[in-house]
Ligand SMILES: NC(=O)c1ccc[n+]([C@@H]2O[C@H](COP(=O)([O-])OP(=O)(O)OC[C@H]3O[C@@H](n4cnc5c(N)ncnc54)[C@H](O)[C@@H]3O)[C@@H](O)[C@H]2O)c1
């Protein structure tokens with residue numbers, strides 16, 4: 001298997017390391033920064049540094065574009081233009097609406113691993129960065145089913161959990177669970193710095209909680225400027241929501257509403273537990289066999305229906321036939337969840353049986 005990594009920084013480098021170590025893949029790399037390319041080779045994230053995109057993607061089974069969000073559209077289009085018909089092209093950008101609107105191609109599937117760090121560059125890359133992480137995929141009706149299946153398997157084999165999602169939903173959710181926390185970390189640091197300097201003190205007066213909630217402050221500007229700009233509308237809405245919540249707490253504090261404050265704090269503890277414990281449910285894996293018409297977009301339709309219900313597809317297999325129908329096998333963890341998946345697939349008007 002050959003994997004081409006385009007943009008060999010923190011995320012591209014981690015994909016290269018994982019593909020080499022876990023899949024034994026041959027990994028080529030392209031990056032406009034000669035220094036990044038050399039560092040990726042030294043770090044073992046790629047085996048073949050390439051001075052052109054064409055050379056990197058030649059005969060590749062997968063091309064993964066891991067460049068900053070603001071250049072993704074152009075780079076993905078270039079990769080599609082110079083790669084062969086069997087090459088699956090994907091990206092890892094943190095915002096998904098723009099790229100999915102810009103690129104409508106059966107071989108391209110938008111992606112986003114929900115794993116990373118506040119650091120930058122291949123020097124910080126890790127082969128295990130994606131272990132047990134959710135990896136969002138944004139297939140569309142144009143997506144070729146066989147390419148989706150291959151990408152799904154590639155991601156599970158490097159240790160992550162693929163989950164199909166609509167780009168709009170993805171960006172709204174990321175605004176609150178990823179982009180807003182980065183904004184807040186920056187704001188908290190700026191506020192603390194101002195208060196401490198106004199008090200004429202040096203900066204050691206910060207404790208563990210401050211360090212925890214500000215870990216991502218000032219994360220890689222080359223990447224975050226593009227993320228904020230590409231998701232500005234959803235992020236502005238999330239900030240408005242935050243301001244409204246702060247205003248409520250402010251009111252409770254100002255009026256000495258101790259009961260309101262206690263309820264608010266208990267609610268936060270419960271919400272956090274629920275959010276962090278979601279998806280830890282295990283169970284036996286069940287196989288569902290779905291009879292599907294041979295038409296484009298059907299695999300994406302199934303994946304998105306399950307993704308919307310937060311059902312992970314542990315693995316999938318496509319069994320096309322020369323007739324009008326083929327079979328899609330889906331492996332789902334947990335009896336109750338498999339039953340729920342069965343209903344959702346039937347609701348799409350498809351026949352499904354347990355294998
Ligand atoms: N950092 C994270 O936590 C994280 C997590 C998930 C996804 N992402 C996404 O991954 C992508 C890369 O982020 P990163 O953290 O690895 O950043 P990084 O700065 O470590 O790496 C980006 C690399 O892209 C290269 N690059 C710049 N322009 C390019 C171009 N035109 N063509 C090819 N390569 C180019 C840079 O030289 C650099 O080596 C971004 O789209 C980001 O949204 C980041």
Ligand SMILES: O=C(O)C(=O)C[C@]1(C(=O)O)C=C[C@@H](O)C=C1
Nearest residue numbers: 094113114115116117118178216
């Ligand atoms: O762990 C971190 O430092 C991250 O910032 C990772 C993080 C996140 O916000 O969770 C950042 C951006 C990504 O698109 C995905 C993951």
